[in-house]
Amino acid sequence: MDIRGSRGPAMTDVARLAGVSHQTVSRVLNDHPNVKEQTRLRVRAAIAELGYRPNRAARTLVTGRSQLLGVVTLNSTLFGPASLLAAFEQAAAESGFAVSVASVVRLDRESVAAAVDRHLDQRVAGLVVIAPTASAGEGLAALPAGVPVVTIDGDPNRAHGLVTVDQVAGARAATRHLLDAGHRTVWHVSGPPDWYDAAGRIEGWRRTLLEAGAEVPPPVQADWSAAAGYSAGQMLARMPEVTAVFTANDHLALGLLRALYERGRRVPEDVSVVGFDDVPEAAFLIPPLTTVRPDFAAVALAGLDLLLAQMTDSEAAPGRIVVKPRLVVRNSVRT
Amino acid sequence: MDIRGSRGPAMTDVARLAGVSHQTVSRVLNDHPNVKEQTRLRVRAAIAELGYRPNRAARTLVTGRSQLLGVVTLNSTLFGPASLLAAFEQAAAESGFAVSVASVVRLDRESVAAAVDRHLDQRVAGLVVIAPTASAGEGLAALPAGVPVVTIDGDPNRAHGLVTVDQVAGARAATRHLLDAGHRTVWHVSGPPDWYDAAGRIEGWRRTLLEAGAEVPPPVQADWSAAAGYSAGQMLARMPEVTAVFTANDHLALGLLRALYERGRRVPEDVSVVGFDDVPEAAFLIPPLTTVRPDFAAVALAGLDLLLAQMTDSEAAPGRIVVKPRLVVRNSVRT
DNA sequence: TTGCCTCATGTTAGCGATAACACCGCTTGG
DNA sequence: CCAAGCGGTGTTATCGCTAACATGAGGCAA
Missing domain, CATH: 3.40.50.2300 (Response regulator)
Known part of the structure; x- marks a missing residue:
């Protein structure tokens, strides 16, 4: 079955079987216009019969791409x-x-x-x-x-x-939503500061607060993990003035939710939370998480x-x- | 060194600059033994000077791999x-x-x-x-x-x-752990039945129950999603005889936890839960999830x-x- | 010296494709 | 009627590399 050692059939093998030149096979493969329909069919049949597949390396070599x-x-x-x-x-x-x-x-x-x-x-x-x-x-x-x-x-x-995703717009929507719900201001648990995503979310959050004339609390710096969200939450949960938190992603929110729960601060009755990403689990947290979904x-x-x-x-x-x-x-x- | 169009230096260019043949360059590149140290150095210098990088396509073409x-x-x-x-x-x-x-x-x-x-x-x-x-x-x-x-x-x-991961052993450990905690039997929310992982976890769970002489309740079939875990949980939460659940993965557990919470069934006081996968968030669920970690x-x-x-x-x-x-x-x- | 083996290197022949051009037989138009 | 154009095909030259063989300079034993 093997034509030449273990290397599988090449274009010339197809050509021989179809009774044409290898170039004609190449033309068929690349849908070149000037090939008679009958020839095209013969070549196709030969390709199928041999189970031929073009060698990408060879093509890459000659075309340079x-x-x-x-x-x-x-x-x-x-x-x-x-x-x-x-x-x-x-x-x-x-x-x-x-x-x-x-x-x-x-x-x-x-x-x-x-x-x-x-x-x-x-x-x-x-x-x-x-x-x-x-x-x-x-x-x-x-x-x-x-x-x-x-x-x-x-x-x-x-x-x-x-x-890119418009991080600023996403953060604005989240912050705006919290302000509209009647919160005096919104706290933020941020992602790693060297990430553009994190920076954009901070900026959108801050600008929205400023425009609304709300006080801008210091962002709580974290990374993207639930563990960091939990740590941040342990701190925020102790502060009665914190009633709204926007976290830089859903996993932070997950950790935060747990910390709030442990301290007996109910969500959303005592504290409102908004996340970012809309991970598939977000809808099944306790409570279901309002979040920002990037496409x-x-x-x-x-x-x-x-x-x-x-x-x-x-x-x-x-x-x-x-x-x-x-x-x-x-x-x-x-x- | 353009990827397309102007094609960047080839082996012959390096050879010319180093004053050797292209084959010698090839030898240097492939760490062939029989090359004089001095020549090797000259070739290396030429490679560096031209910023030469071998063309993998050509190599693949000739070696066939x-x-x-x-x-x-x-x-x-x-x-x-x-x-x-x-x-x-x-x-x-x-x-x-x-x-x-x-x-x-x-x-x-x-x-x-x-x-x-x-x-x-x-x-x-x-x-x-x-x-x-x-x-x-x-x-x-x-x-x-x-x-x-x-x-x-x-x-x-x-x-x-x-x-593969020993799904059966993982499921046994989970089930055993629940039985050891004093539960009469353990319910199971399973993954998609056509997955080997899911099948293995069912088997490990079932066998452990049988060996312990415990009743084997019908597995609740789900997929891998939190949504399915939630649905399963809504049903299980209504059944007072359910006091221990092993879910086929952590996301199912997450959904289940929420359903139990909504129905007022406390975890672990009323119902114990064990998951599978140890996703990074598992430690931050409410409550922190006992689970099986595959490496x-x-x-x-x-x-x-x-x-x-x-x-x-x-x-x-x-x-x-x-x-x-x-x-x-x-x-x-x-x- | 001759012969032969060992390095170190060069030369040549592909690998399997595409590109460019050549070629042949038919239409066409002037 | 002949040049030109065109559709369909084959021929040849590469692409950049490695494998296989060729070559040539030394070294060393007989």
Whole structure:
């Protein structure tokens, strides 16, 4: 069955079987117009009979471009990055691209640069970097010109090649919602300060308070974990003046909820809470969590579009897309 | 060094600059022994000066094998698969392999076969399939011989090329723990019945009850979601005879906890609950969840080892590794 | 000296595809 | 009636690398 050793059939084998030249096989494979219908059929039959599959390496070698897209992301099960990766892979597959992942344990410049390098070695056709901190963004500095790149969740001030969630708008909606519920002010448990997401959420929260003439309490700095939310909650629960808290993500909210519960502060009767992300569990916390939902699928899709645009037309100034999140109202805010 | 268009330096460019033949450059790159130290240095210098990076496509073409490992997984943010993917990517990168991901929306035979095909097109050097159902496993049936494959979380009865968590042992530990706490029997909220994980957990639970001479209540069938856990909980909360529940994962437990809370059944005073997975949030539920922790990193590492063993020595019968999970005791079981 | 083996290196021939061009037989238009 | 155009196909040259063999300079034993 094997034609040449263990290497599987090549184009010439198909050509021989179909009684044409290998070039004609190539034309059929690439949907070239000038091929007689009958020939096309014969070639297709031969391909099927041999179970032939084109060798991507050979094609990449001669064309200089692969059908591989590289993703650099944080190696974690954090909901945001994981959702983004899943959604992007899905979208890329539908467009006929394979996705190679190079993840990074820390978001420092060297790690990101190394991950990017691994992708360049593979001759990826384009690169998506999920780079939520400034240090991660710096890893892109040494990138050779001409490589299509899209940054997801990167520096919101970047002019091009960026897709991001409008963190500020999301935080505003959350804060606004709490103020509208009658709270005098809103406390904030923030994410790691070097993350753009965290910074944007702080900014949206602060600006909304300022505009409403409300007092701006100091943000409680945390990371993205439930553990940090719990610690923050232990402190906030002791302060009777705290009646509304906006946490930078849902897992922080989860930890916070537990701390409030332990101290006997009821949610939403005594304290209102709003999260961010809308993880699938948010609707089943005690109480169901009002939160802000970013559309990760939309972000991933936009990222792919931007990347493909750069790849087909390298002149095109890559755009900048900001996806607005929306508030999902449940029962963790008093009405 | 453009990825497309202007093609960057090739081996011959390095050779010219170093005043040697391209073959010598190749030797240096592949750490061939017979190269004079001085020459090696000259070549290295030339490589650095030009910023040369070898073209993987060319190498793959001539050697017939890439440095790419393919992973087939469920496209989701489910904790298990996501953790496994992250851990595997990490391990592979440390061994110098790139990882390409082909995810699948449904675990049916066709989808999995298609994902596998996409990887074969890329000439991956090996394949890891995170195939938690029988239907997914069937997608591997048509795999050409000679492709190294490892299945993670697949059919536990497979003799080789399998790495899995000992679901039965985990479930036994959970059930045992509940019985030891004095419960007459233990109810079970199960995962999707076509998942091996779910089946194993049911079996471990059932066998432990039988061995203890306890009554075996009908398992409440669910999926992996908090929503399903909530539904199950609404039913179980109404049944006063239910005092201990083992859920197939932590998200189910989360939903269950909420349902119990709403019905005024206290945990652990009235009802004890044990989950599975030990998601990072488990310690911060109300109350902190006693659960079973599988070591995903160990599973991923073992999978990689098995794969590399197959790749270097195709004769070696690929092994079979079962990783034992451990019980993490918190406060959701009455003492 | 001859012969042969050992380094260190060069030369040549592919790997399997695409690109560019050549070619052949038919229409067409002037 | 002949040049030009076009559709359909084949031929040849690459892409950048590794494998296999070739070469040539020394070293050393007989």
